[in-house]
Amino acid sequence: MLQIIPLSGIGEIVPGDDLGAVLTGSLVQMGVSLKADDIIVVTQKIVSKSEGRFVDMAEIEPGSAALKLAALVRKDPRLVELVLRESSEIVRAVPNVLITRHRLGLVMANAGIDRSNLGGNARERVLLLPVDPDASAQRIAEALEQDGVRPAVVISDSFGRPWRLGVVSVGIGAAGLPSLIDRRGEMDRDGRALEVTQVALADIVATAASLCTGEGAEGIPAVLVRGYSMKDIARPAADLVRPVAEDLFR
Template sequence: MEIKILGLSTIPLIKEGDDLATLIIEASKRENIEIEDGDIIVIAETIVSKAEGNTINLKGIKPGSVAKRLAEQTGKDPRLVEAILRESKDIIKVGHDFIISETKHGFICANAGIDESNVEEGMATPLPEDPDATAESIRFSLINKLGKDISVIIADTQGRPFREGAVGVAVGVSGMNPIWDRRGETDLYGKSLKTTKIAVADEIASAASMLMGQADEGIPIVIIKGYHHDHLKGEGTSKDLLRPRELDVFR
């Protein structure tokens, strides 16, 4: 099996109202990359928020008393803390220089997923309002324009409990089941798998993030070719990747 990870390097800086599906097609043509049946297109969440006009002007935020208190505790800008509170439905843990929260979507991550990189000074981008719906909209637009059977993942970069470094994760999914449930299959020794479920959408997002990078790489869209995922056919969403609260042994 051969898997190719191809980054689109000619995507322009995104502004509100941009049609991401059209930009993907135009860039793929410029770079002589044919979008084919079975391709998985991974899109950085930052450009999705930009295209949807979902940005935060930190200079215009007036922090409340809770934000001011948490800012003193963490050393963060009180305006950023207020933005984090507005994007969160639960604060999980607060410490020096960090706030872990549960976002409105149900993701547990630092700073409610708000990103201050790759935007103008004083601005920030939260996670898209509904990344699953956006992934589906972009996918259907690409299918209508190209007639190809593809999947779309919207990816974010997040840290992980008990491990250093951040990795790509799927926050929006369309055209595939993000979980590969292998329970009931057998291993090399014939033993039945009891609990094995693979977060394939996260693995794909993480692979794409190697090209996307975190600094000035300028590659917000990656095309994955050659991953034969017929076993994942379906219409799952990123919600399938969230562990139910009653099974969250750390909270």
């Protein structure tokens, strides 16, 4: 049976906090021991907070490109400057919308820069994505290992979708699980070979966990997903990024 268990007792995370120790403390407090194939889903926000990925907007001086783009998209020029610094390409820029290709390859609004739920006096602060989410997930997984049992870890973030309203969570970092499962060549129930099917497991797990983590004031930044049997070779979340050459909508 698949279970989604919110981890309790996790307070406000600040730069330098040991997330492995914080999450282990939550598991101990809840009386939960890790099992084989357990997956811990951690929101990007607390990973970035622990890694000190804050930027003080008062220290940002927008350049000419940011000023011009900010006038088009009607956003704070300082925010636009940060978006440009974090991005490799502007995908779409219209009033109130700025979508870019992040340097990690992720196509997302405002390069994933966040202003919500930052804690304390955060009016002039924003939060960037982790430098290397897959490496962050690996460090957390290693720190969570108990009695030879190391859980898989997914770092989740919220994404919009070009053809549907609303956000879902996706895995931007992962360790210990097959983020992408290639099922091409397998047979369906009628004996036909699957030709294009690849399963974005990290995204599926991240969205399942978001039923608990939520998008507002829920205050649940980590979830244990239990009961899914992982049989494929582990692959990082970076493998989910579609190569630019395969982008049919450029």
